Amino acid sequence: MTVTEQTNDAGQERTGLIEASILPTLLWQRPIGLIGYAWIWVGIAVIIATYSLGAAGVEGGVPLAMVIGVIMLANIAIGAFMVLTADIGTEHGLPFAVYLRAPFGIHGTHLPSISRGTIAAMWFGIQTYLGALALNGIGAFFLGYDNWIVWYAVFGIIQVANTAMGIKSVERLASCAAPAIIAISIWMYFTLEDVAQTNGLNIWTFQGAGEMTLLVLFIANMGFWSTLATDIPNLTRFVKTKPGAKGFLSRNRNIFLAQLVALPVTQAFMAGLGGVSFIATGNWNPIDVIQGEGQGLSLVVLLALVVLAQWSTNNSANLIPSALTFINLAPRVINYEIGVALAGIVGTLCFPWEILDNLFAFLGYYGAFLSAIGGIMVADYYILRKRRINVPDLYRTDGQFRYWGGFNPAGLLAWIIAGCVAAWYSQFAFIIGFPLGLLLYLMLMKLLVLPGNPQAEIESNFSDAFLATSEGVSWVYLGGGAFRRMTRDDA
Numbered sequence: 001m002t003v004t005e006q007t008n009d010a011g012q013e014r015t016g017l018i019e020a021s022i023l024p025t026l027l028w029q030r031p032i033g034l035i036g037y038a039w040i041w042v043g044i045a046v047i048i049a050t051y052s053l054g055a056a057g058v059e060g061g062v063p064l065a066m067v068i069g070v071i072m073l074a075n076i077a078i079g080a081f082m083v084l085t086a087d088i089g090t091e092h093g094l095p096f097a098v099y100l101r102a103p104f105g106i107h108g109t110h111l112p113s114i115s116r117g118t119i120a121a122m123w124f125g126i127q128t129y130l131g132a133l134a135l136n137g138i139g140a141f142f143l144g145y146d147n148w149i150v151w152y153a154v155f156g157i158i159q160v161a162n163t164a165m166g167i168k169s170v171e172r173l174a175s176c177a178a179p180a181i182i183a184i185s186i187w188m189y190f191t192l193e194d195v196a197q198t199n200g201l202n203i204w205t206f207q208g209a210g211e212m213t214l215l216v217l218f219i220a221n222m223g224f225w226s227t228l229a230t231d232i233p234n235l236t237r238f239v240k241t242k243p244g245a246k247g248f249l250s251r252n253r254n255i256f257l258a259q260l261v262a263l264p265v266t267q268a269f270m271a272g273l274g275g276v277s278f279i280a281t282g283n284w285n286p287i288d289v290i291q292g293e294g295q296g297l298s299l300v301v302l303l304a305l306v307v308l309a310q311w312s313t314n315n316s317a318n319l320i321p322s323a324l325t326f327i328n329l330a331p332r333v334i335n336y337e338i339g340v341a342l343a344g345i346v347g348t349l350c351f352p353w354e355i356l357d358n359l360f361a362f363l364g365y366y367g368a369f370l371s372a373i374g375g376i377m378v379a380d381y382y383i384l385r386k387r388r389i390n391v392p393d394l395y396r397t398d399g400q401f402r403y404w405g406g407f408n409p410a411g412l413l414a415w416i417i418a419g420c421v422a423a424w425y426s427q428f429a430f431i432i433g434f435p436l437g438l439l440l441y442l443m444l445m446k447l448l449v450l451p452g453n454p455q456a457e458i459e460s461n462f463s464d465a466f467l468a469t470s471e472g473v474s475w476v477y478l479g480g481g482a483f484r485r486m487t488r489d490d491a
Contacts, residue, residue, distance in 0.1 A: 017106060017395045018477070019331035021339075022324060024093035024391060025237045026474040028488045032239045034254040040235070041258040043312030044228070045266035046185070048130040048285065049356065051274025053221060055284030058275035060212025064203055068272040070214050074221035075264035081434075082225075082232045082259045083252060085377055089236030090251050091469045092389055096231035096321065097328035100373075101394045103380040103441065104415075107406030110329055112373050112415055117325030117343070119227055119366050124318035124347030126355055128156045130285075131310035134303040141300050152348065159311055160344035163319040164337045184305040188273055196280035206279045215428070221271075222430040223367025225263070230374045231321045243487070244472035251469055319343050361426070368422035368429035372415050375437030380411075383438075384445060388457035388466035391475045392483040403453055410444035 032040070057067035088099050097113035104112060132152035139145045196203050228235075236255060245251040274284045281288075323339030334342070355362050381387060393399030403409070414437050422433030450458070457466040465485075468475055473485040 015395075015481075016332060017101075017397060018481075019327050019335060021336040022095050022098050022327050022331065023395075023477050024468070024475040025089075026093065026476065026488075027241060027243050027469060027472075028474075030093075030238050030240050032254075034240075034257055037235075037239050037254055038258040038262040040312075040316050041262040042182070042266050043309070044317045045263050045313075046270055046309045047127055047313045048306070048310065049126060050224075050267060050270040051277060051284045052356070053217075053224065054271030054274035054276075055278035056220075057212060057217045057271070058206065058278050059208045060210035060217070061208045062212055062214065062217060064206065064272065064275045064279070066214070067217065067275050068268050070217050071221050071271045072264050072268035074218045075225065075267045076260060078222045078225045078229050079259035079263050081374065081378075082229045082263075083255055084382070085229060085374065086232045086236040086252060086255050086259070087248065087387065088377070088381060089233030090239060090241045090255065091387060091467065092391055093237045093468065093474060094233055094389070094391070094394070095237060095324045095328070096234050097325045098394055099233060099377070099381075099389075100411075101401045102385070102389060103376050103408060104411040105403045105406050105408040106394075106397065106399075106401050108403075108408050108412055111412065112369075113325040113328055115366075116227060116231055116370060116373070117322040118346060119370070120231075120318045120322035120325075121343045121347035122350045122352065122355060123227070124156075124159075124314050124322065124343060125350045125352035127310040127314045127318065128152060128159065128348060129352040129356075131155050131307045134306040134310075137303045138300050138307075155307070155311075156344055156348045159314050159319065160340055162311070163315045163323075164340045180305045180308055184309070185269065185273060189276060192273070192276045192280040196276070199280065201279055203276050203279050219367075219428055219430050221267070223371070225267075226367045226370040226374065226430060228317055228321070230370050230377065231324075234321045234324055235316060241469050243469065246470045318347070322346070365423050365426055365429075368426055368433050369415070369419035371422060371430040371433030372418035372437035375418065375434040375439075376411055376414055376441045378434075379438040379441045380445075383442060385455070385457050385466075386462045387470075388460075388462050388464075390456045390466055391468070392481075393456070395477075395483070396481060400453065400455055403449065408449060410441055410449045414440035414444055 053071065054067055057070070058064055062070070088094055088096075092099075096116070097109055100109040100113050129152060132148050132155050135151040135155055136146060136148040139147075139151060193203060196206075236252075239254050241251060241254070245253075249256075278284050319340050322343035323336060326339040326342045327334050327336065381389075390400060393401055397406075401408075418433050418437035418440055421436060422429045425432055457463070460466065464471055468485060471485065473487055476484055476486045478484055
């Protein structure tokens with residue numbers, strides 16, 4: 001089943017704002033349950049780049065136990081933020097880029113959403129590159145063929161094809177990959193601890209020579225997931241949600257295990273392994289460690305599991321979010337399958353090996369602008385509109401989200417100003433960009449935009465007619481630009 005088949009039935013109708021895969025998902029077409037969603041997040045969190053965060057902390061002079069603890073707390077914090085933005089998907093079934101039409105305008109959405117989509121594509125390239133290195137080790141063992149560039153292209157094509165098959169395919173891969181990833185991680189820990197002991201090192205008392213502060217490590221790890229923290233509705237719109245669940249906890253109950261347990265625990269453990277790897281071998285990259293410590297068939301199996309780890313992350317965390325932003329850019333010509341292919345092409349051409357060499361700078365700068373988007377989303381959804389959204393107008397060229405020529409100056413100015421200030425202080429990006437974006441957006445909307453651009457959900461005194469899941473209904477597209485809130489029986 002493809003993503004298109006799980007959304008509203010728009011037939012073949014496509015306009016400048018409508019394509020089947022970016023219409024709201026219906027309550028009875030959300031296939032992912034509590035455990036399935038948690039497995040997806042185990043798979044997402046186990047990415048090789050995570051190891052470098054832990055290694056950087058240890059190298060920077062932070063004890064291993066403290067590295068693990070700080071990263072755990074950072075991911076609980078970002079996980080809590082994800083739960084907030086997740087409600088856009090569970091309540092209304094909206095993808096990230098479409099929702100951004102509310103705070104940025106029907107055309108203004110493209111600036112922040114494409115910036116996020118491009119970063120997601122770049123992460124796809126990073127993960128594909130690391131997976132290709134592991135595939136090259138397997139190829140060298142079986143075939144005597146050593147050319148990572150070929151594997152880079154092949155691995156990228158396979159992942160694009162798998163993701164194009166839809167969200168259920170992504171969930172099935174994650175449910176297979178997550179246990180395998182846990183197994184390889186346990187093997188790595190005991191192997192690396194033995195190596196450290198052989199070298200006369202105690203991993204828990206090792207002290208690096210650097211001077212990294214705990215705050216820098218904390219914020220870098222928040223920035224690591226600022227991408228998915230903003231566009232988490234792309235995933236949560238497919239999570240099973242009880243119709244009529246009015247309470248926030250009830251409506252998002254299938255989200256909490258993934259964001260507040262699976263993500264922080266897995267991320268902290270993986271980053272800790274990176275720290276152990278650095279202590280034991282001087283190298284954070286587990287592919288190099290596995291090739292140095294593994295032998296024969298066991299080496300091949302371990303490298304295969306590394307490939308699986310990258311694959312499971314790329315599907316849900318990178319290709320789907322990137323594809324949806326490209327679809328939102330040109331729905332008339334880009335469908336889901338084409339969007340996935342475009343994301344794959346952009347990602348493989350981004351020279352990911354260069355990004356990996358400057359990972360902390362990369363995290364800081366993109367985290368600055370994405371944290372500002374997050375602040376704007378929370379301000380718009382919770383404070384300004386109180387979770388009510390005039391969803392039909394998100395898909396209309398002449399509706400309330402047209403603002404001035406399709407652009408909302410409040411959203412754009414708040415994003416640019418807050419993003420630039422946060423980027424200037426990139427080491428503290430998230431804790432600057434988020435609150436500054438939130439405050440600037442609210443101020444500019446109330447002073448500049450709302451007086452001349454009334455918003456129906458606000459003018460209605462926040463009528464429940466602008467809710468969906470809480471009222472036990474879905475936003476159903478009827479064709480010809482018309483929407484109606486309907487139950488499954490009505491549809």
